[in-house]
Structure formats: structure tokens, C-alpha cells
Amino acid sequence: MPAYQYEPFAYIRPPELDGGRSQAPIAIVGAGPVGLTLAIDLALRGIKCVVLDDNNVVSVGSRAICWAKRTLEIFDRLGVGERMLDAGVTWTVGRLFHGAEEVYSFDLLPEHGHKYPAFINLQQYLVEQYLVERCHDFPDLIDLRFLNKVVGHAETSTGVAVDVETPDGPYRLQAVYLVACDGANSPTRRRMGLDFVGQSFEEQFLIADIEMTQSPFGNSGVAERWFWFDPPFHAGKSALLHQQPNGIYRIDLQLSGNVDARLEATPEQVLPRIRAIVGDKPFRLDWVSVYRFRCAKLDRFVHGRVIFCGDSAHVVSPFGARGGNGGVQDADNLGWKLAALIQGIAGPGLLESYNAERGHGSAENILNSARATNFMTPKSPIEALFRSETLRLAHSQPFAQKLINSGRLSLPCSLEGHSLQTPGEAPLRPGSVVLDLPLADGSWLVEHVQGDFVLVGFGDIALPEVADLRRLGIDQAGPYPGFASTGDYAATRYGTGLAYLFRPDGHVAAVFAQPSADQVSAAMQRALGAVDCAVAA
Amino acid sequence: MRDNLGAGRDDFYSALMQAHEGLSEAQSHQLNVRLVLLMANEIGDLKRLRAVIELAGRCER
Numbered sequence: 001m002p003a004y005q006y007e008p009f010a011y012i013r014p015p016e017l018d019g020g021r022s023q024a025p026i027a028i029v030g031a032g033p034v035g036l037t038l039a040i041d042l043a044l045r046g047i048k049c050v051v052l053d054d055n056n057v058v059s060v061g062s063r064a065i066c067w068a069k070r071t072l073e074i075f076d077r078l079g080v081g082e083r084m085l086d087a088g089v090t091w092t093v094g095r096l097f098h099g100a101e102e103v104y105s106f107d108l109l110p111e112h113g114h115k116y117p118a119f120i121n122l123q124q125y126l127v128e129q130y131l132v133e134r135c136h137d138f139p140d141l142i143d144l145r146f147l148n149k150v151v152g153h154a155e156t157s158t159g160v161a162v163d164v165e166t167p168d169g170p171y172r173l174q175a176v177y178l179v180a181c182d183g184a185n186s187p188t189r190r191r192m193g194l195d196f197v198g199q200s201f202e203e204q205f206l207i208a209d210i211e212m213t214q215s216p217f218g219n220s221g222v223a224e225r226w227f228w229f230d231p232p233f234h235a236g237k238s239a240l241l242h243q244q245p246n247g248i249y250r251i252d253l254q255l256s257g258n259v260d261a262r263l264e265a266t267p268e269q270v271l272p273r274i275r276a277i278v279g280d281k282p283f284r285l286d287w288v289s290v291y292r293f294r295c296a297k298l299d300r301f302v303h304g305r306v307i308f309c310g311d312s313a314h315v316v317s318p319f320g321a322r323g324g325n326g327g328v329q330d331a332d333n334l335g336w337k338l339a340a341l342i343q344g345i346a347g348p349g350l351l352e353s354y355n356a357e358r359g360h361g362s363a364e365n366i367l368n369s370a371r372a373t374n375f376m377t378p379k380s381p382i383e384a385l386f387r388s389e390t391l392r393l394a395h396s397q398p399f400a401q402k403l404i405n406s407g408r409l410s411l412p413c414s415l416e417g418h419s420l421q422t423p424g425e426a427p428l429r430p431g432s433v434v435l436d437l438p439l440a441d442g443s444w445l446v447e448h449v450q451g452d453f454v455l456v457g458f459g460d461i462a463l464p465e466v467a468d469l470r471r472l473g474i475d476q477a478g479p480y481p482g483f484a485s486t487g488d489y490a491a492t493r494y495g496t497g498l499a500y501l502f503r504p505d506g507h508v509a510a511v512f513a514q515p516s517a518d519q520v521s522a523a524m525q526r527a528l529g530a531v532d533c534a535v536a537a
Numbered sequence: 538m539r540d541n542l543g544a545g546r547d548d549f550y551s552a553l554m555q556a557h558e559g560l561s562e563a564q565s566h567q568l569n570v571r572l573v574l575l576m577a578n579e580i581g582d583l584k585r586l587r588a589v590i591e592l593a594g595r596c597e598r
Contacts, residue, residue, distance in 0.1 A: 389570040399578040 003211050003248055003286050004125050006057045009132065011147040014164070016171035024048035024143060025342050027162050027175035029150050029188055032059065033124065034310030034327035035181030036131035040078045041335030043138035044451065047342055050173060051135075051142065052164060054149035058132070061287040062123035062209050065244055066321035068410040070433060071328045072116040073506070077450040080134050081116065084127065088120030089243050091223040096404060098391040100232045104401045108409070113489040114436045115444040118409060121223070121244045124324070150187065153178055153306070160305050177338060179307045181327075186312035192303065198296025199370055201317065202257035203377045206264055206290050210249050210274060212283035216241060227406040229376075229391055233276030238376050238406070241277060248286060251277060252318075254376065261290040293317045295366045295373075301330075302355040309334055314362035319372040319407035322365035329412060330358050336504035340528060350529025353420050361413040368408050375405035415507050419531050422510035422523045427495040434506040435493045437474075440484035448472055448483070450506045453524055455515070459496030464517035469524060503527050538592060 015021065026042055028035045031053035042049050067075075067084065075081035095105040108118045135142045151170075152163035159176040180188035189196065217224050226241040228234070240252035251274060255264055263269060265288045274283065297314035301307060310327030334354050340346035378384040393400035415421060416431030424430050437445040449456060454470040457463045463471045463478055473482030474490055494500065501510040501523050510523035542549055557565050580586055 385566060385570055386574075389567055390574060392567075393571055393574060397575075397578070400574060403574070 003209075003246060004062075004123070006060070006125075008056045009144070009146045011056060011167060012145070013168055014145055014148065014166060014171055014173075016164075016173060017166070017168055022048075022050050022143060022173055022175070024050045025159075025176040026050070026179060026338060027052065027160065027173055027177070028179045028181055029053075029162075030181035030183060030310075030312075031055075031128070031132070031144065031146070032181060032183060032310070032327075033064070033127050033131065033324055034331050035179070036128065036135060037074070037078065037328050038179060038181065038309065038331040038335055039142045039144075040080075040131065040134055040138070041331060042339060043135070043141040044078065045336065045339040046141070047339045048141050049143070050175065051144050052148040052150050052162070052173075053144075053146050056146035058128035059124040061289060062125060062244060062248065062250070064124040064127075064321075064324035065121045065242065065250055066119050066325075066410075067122055067127065068321060068325045069114065069116045069118050070410075070412040071325045072120065073434075073436070073446045073450070074328055074332045076115070076446060077506075078131075078134065079137075080130050083130050084122055085116060085120060087126060087130075087245055088122035089223045089245050090117045090120050091225055091243060092117065093222060094225045094227070096394075096401075096406065097226065097228040097231060098394075099228075099230050101395075103391060103394045103404070106401075113438050113487060115438075115446055116436070119321070121242055121250075123244055123248065126245070127324075150182075152191065153188070155304055155306075176342065177305050177307060179309050179334070179338075180312045181309045181331075182312050184311040184315045186308070188306065189298065189308065189312055192306070194298055194303070196296045196298060196315075198294055198315075198366065200294040201292065201373055201377060204255040204257060204259060204261055204264070204290055204292045205318075206251075206253040206255055206270065206273075207288065208251045208253075208270055208274060208285060209244070209287040210251065210278070210283040211247050211286050212249060212278065212281055213247055214281045215243070216249060216278040216281065217243070229387070229406075231277075234273065239277065240406075249278075249283075255290070257292075261292075265290045293373075295370045297359070297362050297366060300355055301358055302351055307334065307338075307351075307354070313358070314366065316362075316365050316369040317373040318369075319376065320365075320369045321407070321410045322369050325410045326362055326365045329361060332505045333358050333361075337529075345528060347525065347529030347531070349419055349531055353418060353529060357415050357418050357420075360415070360418070364413045365410075372405045372407045420503070420509060420527045420529065421507075422501075422526055424511045426498055426500070426508075426511035428493060428500065428508055428511075430508050430510055432508050434502060434508070437489045437493060438486050439474075440486050443483070445474075446506070449502045450504070452504050453509075453527070454502050455499055455520060456502060457499045458490055458494045459498075461497050461499050461513075461515070463499055464515055464520055466517050466520050466524065469520065501527070538589075 026049040028051045031051050039049050039051050072081050092108045096103045149165045154161050160178040162173040223243040228239040231239050237254040242250040301313045309330045316322045337350050390403050412433040414431045421430040434449050456472045458474045471480035499512045499515045503509045509527040
């Protein structure tokens with residue numbers, strides 16, 4: 001009996017089967033974390049969408065578990081961040097072992113002044129459940145269609161025609177854009193015959209989720225992350241132990257490339273390995289999977305009116321938690337741009353900027369996760385030698401501790417140099433994502449700067465009035481809403497006497513020391529795609 | 538690349554040889570790897586590190 005009770009979502013007979021027609025301009029394939037994030041994002045902008053999923057339950061098995069700070073800030077904007085934070089396990093201490101010996105431990109986010117921690121652990125099925133429940137707050141805008149399998153699509157003169165199969169028979173759906181959030185094995189990508197190129201890794205990994213009442217980390221009650229190179233219970237390989245909510249623990253074991261995956265996933269094989277880690281404390285096996293991974297991406301994420309988002313566009317190794325987090329950031333980047341296209345306010349370069357910006361972000365994620373994977377799986381005796389001496393030096397040398405790569409913290413990429421940003425110098429440079437601050441009324445900066453375009457003044461600076469642009473003052477008085485900051489976070493993170501123009505996804509579009517209405521307006525038009533991507537950068 | 542070792546060159550070379558004295562070949566390889574890593578940290582600057590990696594690789598071919 002699994003720890004999570006899967007409640008099937010209702011199948012509702014689609015109106016197209018009875019001569020009706022969806023009015024939604026956006027069709028999303030896949031009701032995973034990425035597709036659902038995009039649906040809620042669009043709904044908050046008043047844009048209708050249809051979400052098509054061939055299944056009718058949330059993710060089977062916990063799969064993605066680490067949700068990064070930036071993802072939680074995006075979920076905050078969508079109205080589910082605090083629920084995720086409350087339900088998740090916040091871990092801050094990581095311990096690294098070589099053999100039986102602890103090499104060093106680290107504090108993940110020693111910096112204060114952020115609403116959300118560096119990471120929480122939360123099972124993918126819970127993330128999806130909370131997102132689906134949030135979708136239900138928008139019954140007129142989000143049309144969730146479970147057991148609706150997309151089997152074909154074709155571009156038309158006005159959009160995309162999507163062929164869907166249901167238990168009641170097939171129908172054709174019309175939309176203006178089709179967004180493929182249909183995962184690593186994306187049927188949409190395969191149907192289009194698009195190349196998905198990258199690096200494959202030989203090694204296989206075993207994931208096991210176990211349920212236990214006593215903590216394998218000991219009696220302190222603090223959630224940690226333990227990583228072993230060459231542990232005594234799994235010679236020559238690596239192992240990872242993570243805590244999830246509701247007494248569930250994740251174990252990740254590196255296996256050889258040539259072992260039989262099905263055999264490795266049997267309880268006879270799995271149980272002794274887990275006992276070697278947790279000792280004689282009682283546990284129950286909740287979910288097991290053996291997987292092999294690759295790092296790969298599409299050359300382009302935008303193909304006419306078909307847009308790829310999340311794992312369908314790029315896959316990474318799991319080390320560093322860049323798969324689910326990267327996908328949510330794709331949706332965050334795409335939502336406001338699609339809305340601007342539908343509303344007719346997008347410039348000619350806006351959709352292409354999604355392709356350029358998230359292509360860059362996913363390349364960065366792939367680079368980081370491939371490096372972690374290479375460190376964890378040495379390819380030759382000399383690579384193994386460098387790694388073992390790095391681990392040996394790490395016992396006493398801080399520089400060597402930092403060279404050890406068991407997955408780098410997933411951080412949002414900078415979009416500096418891309419066409420939507422106006423170049424400039426500032427403590428937080430154009431292209432960077434919003435850095436949170438605590439405000440005197442108990443709220444946080446991330447609660448005020450995401451969602452729409454906003455011009456934020458820090459300290460002594462006057463903000464001009466610009467059409468369709470919200471203004472916000474931090475530590476200043478003006479004829480617009482304002483907040484006092486606490487501590488010296490605002491000064492160190494943003495400087496003073498500067499105005500920052502934030503995009504709806506929280507990235508800095510431009511910074512001004514003496515903003516005029518014309519300059520700010522021009523920067524905002526640029527951020528809406530007025531400049532063609534091919535010309536800039 | 539500029540000559541930086543100066544008058545200490547012979548002392549350096551013999552110290553390096555001495556460090557390897559009495560080690561098996563496997564232990565010597567391990568020592569060399571630790572030396573590479575420690576020296577890299579001493580240099581620090583990525584541009585200079587790339588330059589010496591490139592130079593060392595060029596001599597091999």
C-alpha cells in the first residue's frame with residue numbers, strides 16, 4: 001500500500017464531442033508540474049487554456065523531490081508557495097562522506113533575509129496535487145481534461161489543430177498555440193521528428209523511497225542530505241540519502257552500467273542495500289525505480305506555433321535538481337510572453353526571446369548537471385585518481401571541499417546580454433532575477449515585484465509615471481505604494497538611488513539612476529520584444 | 538611563459554624529487570595529483586590555469 005492515496009481526477013466529456021468548441025487560445029499537453037504552472041500563470045493573466053493529459057492521476061512515485069528557492073518564489077506568485085513550504089521538508093545541512101568517514105558538512109543557505117529557503121523536499125505527487133487544486137480556483141479559465149490523449153497536431157492558418165482521443169471517442173481541438181509540456185519522452189517532439197541531442201551516461205541509478213518512523217539521520221530531528229563516495233555499504237559507487245515529508249526517505253544508489261535493471265529493482269536486491277544504510281531500524285519500501293539518464297536538449301524550443309517547455313525541451317541528470325526546477329522556470333518565462341501575444345501587445349522578438357533565454361538557461365543547467373555526473377562517475381583510472389585525491393585533500397583543505405561535485409545548487413540563470421534587457425551597471429545587473437528582501441510590514445519583496453511589469457525605486461529617486469506600468473517605492477515616499485525595508489538588505493542587494501524595471505517573471509529588464517518617462521517606456525517596449533532577438537545580443 | 542623560478546630553481550627541483558623518494562609508482566601518481574590541485578589553488582586565476590593546461594597539453598603532442 002503506497003504512502004500516497006491516488007485519487008483519480010474526473011474525466012469530463014469534452015464539449016467538442018457534442019459539437020461545442022473551446023474558446024481557449026492556448027492548448028497545453030501534459031498536466032505535470034510544468035504544464036500546471038503554465039496554466040495557473042495564464043489564468044492569473046486572464047488567458048484561457050485547455051490542459052490535455054492522457055492520464056488521470058498525479059505523478060506515480062515521488063520522482064522530483066527538490067524544489068529550489070526560485071521555484072518556490074514562482075509558486076508564491078501563483079498562490080501555492082506557502083502551502084508547498086509548509087508541507088515540505090526544509091533541509092539546510094549537507095554531509096559528505098568518503099568511505100565511512102565524514103569529509104565535511106555545509107550549511108546550504110547561510111544568508112538571511114529571504115522568504116524561501118534554498119531548497120525544500122516535497123514529493124512530485126504532492127506538488128502536482130497542490131497545483132491541480134489551485135487550477136480548480138479558475139474554473140472559467142483553466143479547462144483540465146484528463147484521459148484526453150493527444151495523438152496528432154497540425155498547424156493551420158490561424159493556429160494549431162490538435163487531435164485528441166478520449167474514452168468517448170476522438171475529437172479535434174482548435175488553439176492558437178500548442179505548448180508541449182509532455183515530458184522527457186515527449187510524443188509531440190517525436191511526432192515532429194525533432195533531434196534531441198546530448199550526452200548519455202552509462203551508469204544506472206536505483207531510486208528507492210522508504211517509509212520509516214525513526215530518522216536514519218539520528219535523533220536530532222534536523223533534516224539533512226547525506227552523500228557518500230565509495231561508502232562501506234556500496235563499494236566503489238556513490239549513494240545519496242534525502243528526507244521527504246510524511247516519514248518518507250529517498251535513497252539514490254549508483255549501479256554499474258551493465259547490471260539488469262529489472263533484477264536490481266526486485267525487493268531481494270533492494271532490501272539488503274537499504275538495510276546496509278539505515279541499519280536495523282524498521283522501514284517499508286514505498287517506491288523503487290532503476291533509471292539511466294542523459295543530458296539533451298532541442299536545438300529550438302519554438303517551432304512555429306508549437307512551443308516546448310520543461311523536459312520535452314531539455315533533460316538533465318538529476319544531480320543538482322535542475323529538471324523540475326528548470327521546467328518551472330521555463331513556464332515562468334513563457335507565461336507572460338504568451339499572454340502578451342494573445343493580448344496583441346507583444347513585439348516581434350518576444351516569442352523568440354523565450355527560445356533564446358530558456359535555451360541559454362537549459363544549456364547552463366545541462367553543463368552543471370553533466371559536470372556533477374562526470375565527477376560522480378569517473379570515466380578512466382586518471383579521472384578516478386583525481387577524484388580520490390580531491391576527496392583526500394578535502395579533509396583539510398576548504399578549496400578541495402568546494403571542488404567536490406555531488407550536484408551544484410540550482411540557481412536561476414542570468415539573462416544579461418539577451419535582447420529584452422537594456423544593458424546597464426547596478427548591484428543587481430539587468431538580466432538577474434529579483435533578490436528577495438524582508439519589508440517592515442512583514443511582507444517580502446518577491447510578493448510585490450512579480451506578475452506584471454513594475455518599476456521599483458530604492459532610496460532617494462523619483463519614479464516617472466509610465467502608461468501600464470506599476471510603480472513601487474522602497475525606503476522612499478512617492479505618489480505610489482511604498483514599503484520600508486528592514487536591516488541593510490536593500491542597500492547591499494540593490495544599492496540606493498536606483499530604479500529597477502522588473503519583467504513579469506521577476507527578472508531585471510533595466511536599471512536607471514535618473515529615469516525619465518521616455519527611457520523607462522523604451523526599456524519596457526524593449527522588454528516586450530520591440531527589438532528583434534537576431535539583431536541584439 | 539616567463540621564467541619565475543629564478544635562483545631557487547635547483548632547490549625546487551630537488552625538493553620535488555625528494556618528495557617522491559621511497560614512494561611506489563602508485564603513491565607517486567597520487568602525490569602528483571595532489572600537487573596539481575594544490576598548485577592550481579595557489580595560482581587561482583582561471584585564465585592562467587587554462588594557459589598552463591593548454592601549454593602542458595601541447596608538449597604532449
